[in-house]
Amino acid sequence: MKYLAMSFLFLVGLAQAKPTFLDSVQRLKWDDLEVVWIEDDKFPRFTASIFFQDGALSDPMAGLTQATFDQFTAGTSKETQRQLAEFFDFYGANLKHTVTHEYSVLSIQALTKDIKPVMGKVCEIFKDAKFPEDELNSYVSRSRSHLKNLVTSHSALADRIFRSLSLEGTIYAKPVEGSLESFGRFTSKLLKDRLAQLNKTKKILYLSGPAGVKEMRDVLRKDCQWSHEARATAGPLKKPEPESVIYLADVPGDANQAQIRIGRYLTYDEIKGKSDQFQFLSTFLGGGFTSKLVQELRVKRGLTYSAGAYVSMQRDYGRAGIITFSKNETAAEAISIIRDVFQEVGAGVVTPQEFEHQQGHLIGGYAFGFEETTAFLGQIMQYDHQGRDLEELVNFPQTIKKMTPATLSQADLEVYPWDRMTILVLGDKSLAKSLSRIRPVKLIRYEDYL
Amino acid sequence: MKTLILLLLLAGCSTGDKRTAATAPKPKTLADSINLDVTEAKLPNGMTALIVPNNKLPIFSLYLFYKVGGKNEVPGITGASHFLEHMMFKGTKKFGKNSLDFIIEGSGGSTNAYTTNDQTVYYENLPSGQLGTILDIEADRLANLNLDEDEFNKERAVVLEERKMRYENSPRGQLYLAMVQSLFKDTPYGSAVIGEIPDLKSVTRDQIHQYFKRFYAPNNLTLVLVGDVDTAKAQAMVKQKFGGIPASPTVDEAHAELTEEKFQSRVRADQVVNKKGESPSPIFMLAYPTYKVGHAKGYALDVLSSILGSGKSSTLINEYALIKKPVATSVYAAHQQLEKAGFFFIGGELVRGVKLEDFRRDLKKKLAGYCETEVTDKNIQKIKNNYLVDLYAGLDTNAGLAQFLGDRQTLFEDWRFYKTELELYEKVTVEDVRAACHETFKKPSVFVSVWNKHK
Numbered sequence: 001m002k003y004l005a006m007s008f009l010f011l012v013g014l015a016q017a018k019p020t021f022l023d024s025v026q027r028l029k030w031d032d033l034e035v036v037w038i039e040d041d042k043f044p045r046f047t048a049s050i051f052f053q054d055g056a057l058s059d060p061m062a063g064l065t066q067a068t069f070d071q072f073t074a075g076t077s078k079e080t081q082r083q084l085a086e087f088f089d090f091y092g093a094n095l096k097h098t099v100t101h102e103y104s105v106l107s108i109q110a111l112t113k114d115i116k117p118v119m120g121k122v123c124e125i126f127k128d129a130k131f132p133e134d135e136l137n138s139y140v141s142r143s144r145s146h147l148k149n150l151v152t153s154h155s156a157l158a159d160r161i162f163r164s165l166s167l168e169g170t171i172y173a174k175p176v177e178g179s180l181e182s183f184g185r186f187t188s189k190l191l192k193d194r195l196a197q198l199n200k201t202k203k204i205l206y207l208s209g210p211a212g213v214k215e216m217r218d219v220l221r222k223d224c225q226w227s228h229e230a231r232a233t234a235g236p237l238k239k240p241e242p243e244s245v246i247y248l249a250d251v252p253g254d255a256n257q258a259q260i261r262i263g264r265y266l267t268y269d270e271i272k273g274k275s276d277q278f279q280f281l282s283t284f285l286g287g288g289f290t291s292k293l294v295q296e297l298r299v300k301r302g303l304t305y306s307a308g309a310y311v312s313m314q315r316d317y318g319r320a321g322i323i324t325f326s327k328n329e330t331a332a333e334a335i336s337i338i339r340d341v342f343q344e345v346g347a348g349v350v351t352p353q354e355f356e357h358q359q360g361h362l363i364g365g366y367a368f369g370f371e372e373t374t375a376f377l378g379q380i381m382q383y384d385h386q387g388r389d390l391e392e393l394v395n396f397p398q399t400i401k402k403m404t405p406a407t408l409s410q411a412d413l414e415v416y417p418w419d420r421m422t423i424l425v426l427g428d429k430s431l432a433k434s435l436s437r438i439r440p441v442k443l444i445r446y447e448d449y450l
Numbered sequence: 451m452k453t454l455i456l457l458l459l460l461a462g463c464s465t466g467d468k469r470t471a472a473t474a475p476k477p478k479t480l481a482d483s484i485n486l487d488v489t490e491a492k493l494p495n496g497m498t499a500l501i502v503p504n505n506k507l508p509i510f511s512l513y514l515f516y517k518v519g520g521k522n523e524v525p526g527i528t529g530a531s532h533f534l535e536h537m538m539f540k541g542t543k544k545f546g547k548n549s550l551d552f553i554i555e556g557s558g559g560s561t562n563a564y565t566t567n568d569q570t571v572y573y574e575n576l577p578s579g580q581l582g583t584i585l586d587i588e589a590d591r592l593a594n595l596n597l598d599e600d601e602f603n604k605e606r607a608v609v610l611e612e613r614k615m616r617y618e619n620s621p622r623g624q625l626y627l628a629m630v631q632s633l634f635k636d637t638p639y640g641s642a643v644i645g646e647i648p649d650l651k652s653v654t655r656d657q658i659h660q661y662f663k664r665f666y667a668p669n670n671l672t673l674v675l676v677g678d679v680d681t682a683k684a685q686a687m688v689k690q691k692f693g694g695i696p697a698s699p700t701v702d703e704a705h706a707e708l709t710e711e712k713f714q715s716r717v718r719a720d721q722v723v724n725k726k727g728e729s730p731s732p733i734f735m736l737a738y739p740t741y742k743v744g745h746a747k748g749y750a751l752d753v754l755s756s757i758l759g760s761g762k763s764s765t766l767i768n769e770y771a772l773i774k775k776p777v778a779t780s781v782y783a784a785h786q787q788l789e790k791a792g793f794f795f796i797g798g799e800l801v802r803g804v805k806l807e808d809f810r811r812d813l814k815k816k817l818a819g820y821c822e823t824e825v826t827d828k829n830i831q832k833i834k835n836n837y838l839v840d841l842y843a844g845l846d847t848n849a850g851l852a853q854f855l856g857d858r859q860t861l862f863e864d865w866r867f868y869k870t871e872l873e874l875y876e877k878v879t880v881e882d883v884r885a886a887c888h889e890t891f892k893k894p895s896v897f898v899s900v901w902n903k904h905k
Contacts, residue, residue, distance in 0.1 A: 043842040073762070081772060085763035090832045092839035111839065134774045142771060145731055145801040146779040152621040152729045252902065253728035257614045288560065289539070289551040299548060302607035305615055327611060357556045364558015364577045367509050371847050 022390060025380060030205070030217045032228050036380055037207045040373040046115060046209030047374050048216065049107040051381055053202040053230065056101045056176040059194075061185050063178020065104055067139065068194040069097040072106070074135040076128040081135050084125070093118045101172050102314045103385060104198070112212045119216050123223030126199055131191040140183045147180055147450050151251055154259050155325070158426040161249055161449040162261035162321070166242070166422040170265055172317060180450050202228040206381050208373040242422040245442040246335075249449075250429040258331035258427035262338055263321025264420055266311070271318040274411070275388065276399045278311035278320070281411040284350075284358045285309035285341065286322060292345065292354070293322065296337050303330045303337070311415060315386050320415045331425060332434040339438075345412040348405060355405050363397045480838075481872040488855065488865060489681050491688065495697045496669025499688045500855050500865055502676040504848060508578040510677025511848035513571060514588055515856040517672075518665035520567040520643035521708060521790065527653055529645015530661045532565040533609055537658065538572065539563075540601045542587070543594035547601070550587055557583070567639055568789040569860050575849055578678040582687060588673075589691035592666055602655045610651070613644045621729040625797070625900045628725050629735045632896040633793055637713050667698030674856040676848040713790035715739035717894045722810070727900035729799075731779070732806045734899040736813060737795040738890050743787035743861050749874045750886035751785045751794055756833040757824050757883070759783025759796060763832070765824045766796065769816070770809075777804050789861055794890055810897050821887035825880055837875065 028035040056065050073084040073095065088095060093110035110118045150157045160175065167173045203226060207213055220226070242264065271278070286293045286309025293307040307324035326334040344350075370376045383390055392399070423439065425431055432441045491499040504510075519531045539561075541547040554561045559576035574584050617623040627642050634640035645653075673692070675684055717739065741748045759766045759782040770778040781798030800809060844850045859865040 042846070045839065045842050082763060082768055085761065085768075086832075089761045089763040090828075090835060092832075092835040094839065109839070109843075135772070138772060138774055138776050141801060142776050142779040145776075146799065148802060149729060149731045149733075149779070149799060152733065154619055251728070255619055255728075257611070257619045288555045290555045298608055299604075302604040303611075305608055305612040325611075325615065327614065357552060360556045361558055364556075365560065366558065367507050367577060368558075368560075368575060371507055371509065 022394065025390065031221055033220060033226065034204045035207060036204065036377065036384070037213070038373050038377060039211060040208045041210035044112045044210060044212075045109065046112050046207065046213045046216075047107060047109045047377075048119065048209075048213075049105050049206040049374075049377065049381065051204040051206060051385070052104040052106075052198050053204075054198060055099055055103045056174065057171060058197070059174065060190075061178075062174040062182040063176065064182075064186065064190060064194055065198075066099045066177055067143075067183075067186055068131075068191045068198070069099060069104065069106060071131050071136060071139055071191060072097070072125060072129060072195075074139070075130050075132045076125055077130055078124075078128070081132075084121070087121055088118070091118050095122075099176050100314065101176060102316065105381070112210055115213065115215050116219055119219045120223050123219065123225075126195070126224055126226070129192065129195055131188040131195075133188055136186060136188055136191065140186060143178065143183050144180055147183075150450065151446065154251060154255065154257070154426055157251070157446060158249070158259035158261055158424060159323075161247075161426065161444070161446060162263070162422070162424045163319075164449050165247055165424055166263055166265050166319065166321070169241075170317070172265075200227045200229050202230045204381075204384065206377045208377055242420060243442065244419065244439060246423045246425055246435045246439045247444050248429065248432055248435060248441050249424065249426040249444050249446045251426060251446060255328075255427045257325055257327055258425050258431055259325045260331060260334060260338075261321060261323060261424040261426075262335070262421050263319065264416075264422055266313075266318035266320055266415070268316045270414065271311075271313050274414075275313055275386070276392070276396060277403070277407055277411045278313070278318075278415060280358065280362060280400060280403055281408060281415060282309045282311050282320075283362055284354075284408060285345070285412075287358075288361060290357065290361070292341050293324070293338065296341055297324060297326075297334055301330075301333075301337070303327075303334050313386065328428055328431055331427065331431055332438060335423065335425075335435070335438055339418055342412060342416040342418055346409055346416070348409040350405050350408060352405070355408065359400055359403065362400045366397050479873065479876055481869040481876070484868070484872065486851070486855070486865075486868075489685065490865070491685050493668060493689060493693055495693065495695060496667075497671050497673065497692055497695075498859060499673045499675070499685065499692075500859060501679065501681050501684050501688075502674075502851060502855070503679055503681050504676060504851075505678045508678050509575065509848065510578060510581065510675060510679055511573065511575045511852045512581075512584055512588070513573045513674040513849070513852040513856045515672040515674070515860045516570045516572075516666060517568070517670045517705070517860055519565055519569050520641065521638040521713070521788075522665065522704065523638070523641075523645075526649060527657055527661065528641050528649045529609070529613075529643070530653060530658055531570050531665075532644050533605070533650070533653065534658055534662055534666075535563045535565045535570050535572075536605045536609060537597060537602065538591055538595065540598060540605065541596040542590040543596060544590045545587060547596060547598065550591070553583060553587065559584075565643055566788075567643055571853075571856070573849065573852070581675075581679055581684060585687050585691045589695065592668070592671070592692070593695045595662060595666070597655055597659050597662070599655050602658070606650065609644070610647070613642070613647065613650065616644060617642065621727040621733060621900045624725055624727045625733050625735055625898060628723055628900070629737050629795065629896060629898045632721055632723050632898060633715050633717060633737050633739060634713070634791070636716055637791075638708065639713055639788060639791060664698055664700055664704060667701055668692055668695050669697040670701045672856055672859045674852040674859070676852040676855075708790065710742065710790050713742075713788075715791065715793075717896060719894050721894070721896045723896065723898040724904040725898065725900045726902065726904040728902055729900050730902055731802050732800045732804075732899045732901040732903075733798070734800065734806070734810070734897065735795050735797040736810075736895055736897045737793050738893050738895050740785065740792040740794050740890060741787065742790050742792055744867070745787075745792070746874060747882075747886045747889075748785065748787050748792060749871070750878050750882040751792075751890065753830055753833050753875075753878055754825065754883050754887050754890075755783045755785040755794060756836065757829045758820060760833075761836065765820055766798075770798070770813075776801050777809060806899055806901065810899075814895070814897075817891045818888065821884050821891065825883045825887060827880055830878065830880060830883060834875065834878075
């Protein structure tokens with residue numbers, strides 16, 4: 001039984017587990033293709049995640065890479081969109097993709113016995129996708145309509161606007177998903193050219209499944225014929241200086257709840273070597289029911305249903321933020337409390353119990369990151385992308401154990417300096433009065449961010 | 451809840467098996483192939499415990515299924531089940547105020563809960579070694595829940611915010627709520643599980659306490675434990691912690707009062723419900739009443755819903771979305787089966803400029819035709835293949851398996867019912883699906899839309 005070959009290491013304790021842990025990750029070279037494989041025979045299925053070292057930063061217009069993957073199965077010279085969909089659906093094959101500014105991933109999940117037909121078809125599309133005009137026009141029409149209707153989800157709309165505001169002035173400001181303006185500029189040729197670039201881009205295959213997945217090697221060599229050119233990192237990164245205002249995005253109707261986003265962009269220098277400290281900070285502030293913000297906002301005051309904190313790190317930049325909401329009457333109070341929490345944690349006003357509690361939370365929860373092989377592979381993918389040694393993943397519990405309250409305070413001061421926070425509130429414009437007691441309010445139109 | 455389903459009828463798409471029919475062993479059915487190593491214990495106080503060992507990682511998942519939900523509420527206390535779910539995290543006699551989350555998260559675990567029309571489920575994912583503590587917590591909050599008045603009122607505000615988030619500030623939430631309110635009007639399924647706002651504002655701590663005393667009892671509870679545990683020791687611990695808690699004398703009576711007849715849709719003619727909401731393009735749902743979970747025809751309707759509205763090759767997506775001039779940005783179909791009734795629904799979002807009424811008529815007109823043109827052997831095989839892949843995904847984690855078993859034990863009073871389900875799915879034929887399709891689409895329906903142009 002090889003299900004999670006690395007799993008037994010936990011039974012002998014994490015401290016002694018290091019060598020076995022790394023042994024479970026097989027790094028292979030299939031011709032020019034780098035492969036990372038974890039053998040998993042719990043079920044007769046496989047997941048193949050093709051990592052492309054290229055993402056939306058290469059887009060001449062917002063959303064082009066996303067559209068290329070969205071329309072990947074829109075047709076080849078031999079088959080229509082419907083025929084391709086019938087093919088994959090018949091095999092129960094699931095194709096998903098993720099596009100970020102820095103990289104893109106296409107994941108294929110299917111039964112192991114169907115590796116040859118499924119992966120053969122994927123390769124066929126890589127070589128022969130036509131992005132037919134009719135399908136592309138339909139896609140553009142649907143995408144536009146859907147984006148105009150984003151106001152039906154205040155949370156998703158707030159996320160989109162906040163991303164744009166907090167990244168303004170950086171090379172990451174263009175939305176990965178595209179915009180109303182950019183959709184109209186897509187052509188079949190542009191998408192074909194983009195796919196051709198991706199065919200040549202350096203790729204790494206992250207693979208989980210039983211030993212039978214090795215059959216994929218021949219399919220990829222014969223049918224995909226990829227090349228793997230490394231792509232240059234993007235140009236110099238600017239450091240935006242946010243306006244000291246609260247952006248208030250007014251939405252139609254009688255919104256009686258305000259979406260709140262607070263955070264900022266982090267440069268490479270700010271995130272370098274700080275991943276574990278920042279993960280601890282996020283957990284401490286908003287990583288569960290016992291986190292500082294949930295306790296202050298929800299448990300003690302009943303101001304919200306949820307509050308979360310994140311520091312998401314890419315290879316060259318990061319983003320930090322707080323996500324919550326509150327009723328109109330208490331939105332300003334919620335923001336003030338978040339500010340106070342930032343300042344208290346930065347000043348070291350943290351009890352030993354609070355600190356040790358969150359250490360226990362992260363260390364004890366470590367094993368859950370390996371329960372699903374695909375999640376484990378996802379972690380490895382991120383480590384590889386960020387150029388981190390897997391030893392850091394192995395040593396994560398020890399790293400957290402060594403942290404001190406001073407480390408936490410320092411991380412808080414670095415990530416959440418209040419005067420550099422971008423603040424967005426999405427809700428009713430009547431909020432302006434109460435919010436202006438915290439900072440000047442700048443009204444914005446949500447439509448300008450679609 | 452849409453039951454998780456699967457089938458192994460993969461012969462049609464098999465390419466890897468080179469055995470000939472003459473030499474191949476008799477194929478196993480899926481029911482033969484999936485055998486779960488479950489130890490079942492029934493305590494004298496009526497509690498059921500299911501334990502599945504899995505020592506691949508030093509972690510486990512614990513799920514507690516209480517058979518109480520929106521269906522058990524009456525006007526005046528709508529939302530009681532969900533409110534109580536929130537209060538269950540507020541502390542117990544032994545563990546004190548607001549300490550449960552700290553104990554669980556402090557050891558590296560996570561916890562949460564959800565409330566449906568039919569059940570309230572609490573779950574924890576924890577590292578090995580915490581079993582005794584978490585069983586202690588679960589037993590103590592069942593026996594000695596701390597319903598502090600101040601905490602109760604603070605949590606009322608949180609629940610009201612959650613309600614606003616899910617419904618008042620969400621056109622999609624408004625749409626779903628309007629659909630169930632119309633389709634199940636005057637039945638216990640005809641309101642929001644989270645509760646009506648006036649009830650949430652007026653319900654008292656004592657009302658919730660009475661509700662708790664009636665429904666939170668071992669004879670209304672299934673505990674499922676999956677992961678790195680020693681079965682015999684775990685079983686002994688469960689008996690030790692929960693064995694002394696008395697059964698509820700009235701819970702069986704409460705369930706008996708809820709006859710199926712009370713849950714059947716009263717819709718006798720097609721209804722069109724227009725709700726004004728902040729959606730610039732219309733979003734819609736077309737719903738038909740069907741059958742309670744476990745009904746034989748329900749399996750055929752599950753297959754139908756996937757044929758019509760699941761995946762890029764499905765009928766409705768290709769009819770309305772993936773076309774030259776799309777009518778809808780998204781469209782889907784689903785079959786939802788609850789303990790006492792079910793419903794089949796089609797939903798989606800229209801492209802701006804499309805006339806809602808024209809779309810509604812067109813959709814209604816085409817549905818019966820699909821029963822013949824779309825229900826084919828090939829499509830049924832396709833859906834069965836997809837179910838298998840979905841099942842694997844669902845059973846990949848301790849939590850997934852715990853939920854799978856707990857759902858079946860709670861809804862069918864037998865976790866082994868998954869075998870019956872597999873057999874029923876295996877037997878679904880074109881004729882079954884066509885018959886269920888025609889029968890369903892002849893029934894009176896409810897068409898609900900939310901749009902900012904409605905008055």
